Amino acid sequence: MSEEAILAQIMEAHSDKIESAKVLQPRCLSVVAKMDGLVEVAESLKTRFGFTMPVACGGVDYLNDQRIQMIYYAHNPEQKIMLTYRVNLPRDGPKMPTLTMVWGAMDFHEREAHEMFGIEFEGHTNMIPFLLPPDWRGGHPLRKDFKGEGATQ
């Protein structure tokens, strides 16, 4: 099945819960979800559309638009297609439900995004320090306004 056909099916099933969707490049889809149907659409993408293999997740800080886009990467091992599943969060106090109950392996990556961007994942049960030192007080390093204020004091 072509990327466009899969995308059309996803749109048809969840048109009211998806902000936008496109084929990013061959074998790579991009779906931007609305916040209210986030978990539901993720569940359906996994069970119905075969994106069963979690890859990673991470954020992008758009300082000018005052938003952070959280991106989840998942594979469809049958069709060999990659999905980037996104949601836009406000830059000030970003908060979203965790997707670890859909893709368990996002555990590590959500912990990383929590440290690097300051995103709160509601329902994440294992939010312990990941890459940064446990006593890190320097802010969120991957945010665009991070000035690199030393490590620990």
Next chain:
Amino acid sequence: MTDPIIKPDVMRISWGPQHPMSGQTRILLDVDGEKVHRIIADLGFTHRGIEKILENRTFFQGIIPIERMVMADTANIGLSYVTAIEKALGIEVPERANWIRSLMCEMARINSHLYAFGLQAESTGYFPAVFLWTTTDRTILLDLFEELTGARWSYNFFMPGGVHKDLPEGFQAKVVKGVEYLRRRFEDYWVAMVENAVFEVRCDGLAVLKPEDAIRLGATGPVLRGSGIPMDVRKDEPYAAYADLDFDVITEPACDVMARTKVRYREIGESLKIMEQVANEIPGGEIATKTSPFVRPKQPAEVMSRVETARGEIGIHMFTEAAPNPYRVKINSPTLRNMYVFERMAELSEILMADIPVVINSIDPWYLDSDR
């Protein structure tokens, strides 16, 4: 850290980062006698913030830090970043450059697999000889790298648009000679290690990862293929010259540590096949499209590049704007994915304390890669 399981018999042991077999990470183990109940990976000891560094470097400068992610496998890691730049800027690569890239990538894959193979032998505790053999045999590849690029490690040889230098005179013959030598050596490895009764006792049936678990947990590379799932970016989404090259995706059905070791072993054979093909059939022509080091994209773009490294699939998701450096680079590292699989292994099958070095080396971890 998560509290230890509160049972009088369960003890929490910190393993690494100074343990000879652990590498630069700490693993917390909740053990009851010899049996491991829970594995907790404490990563971040080698976190250098490569994603942030890349935001502050021009596209060309970024090739240098990103190659430091996996020193044994710099060609594949470097290629993932260079391919992303080419996609973002719309740079065409000449055919000959693609073939040279494939040659380098396969040499790096063998180099990395040999290292992993040696460590796997070392981790079972009985085969220091195999580690020394693989170290000696890697010299063949390092000599070839040195002649081609001028460096034995971290070559910085790929650039957007092609490669820096053409193959030196007589290089192809040396590649063929090296391949012949390594093929002979591999028969020795098979007898000395894979078929060895002691190695079989340690590795057969250990840390079984069923195919459905491998997919659910997001395994990649030899760990995934060791669970019998034929996924390989070189076949699924060919880059460089892989569409023109003849090779097989190696899988093993047994799903245990032995299967992962065998996958690496047989993948080395496939890589040797590719090296030979490139040496014999490389097309002529240009080696690079001329690209300015100060190149900048005209409008914002977003590209994804995926490359099969020795440890699995690396993904570079690059966001650019009209600036000389990338806006954001997200690196989906293969070791991080496999580390999550390793953390879950104590839940999937029974692992004893003494098996931990064997199991962790079966995922071939490289912590500079997982920490970035």
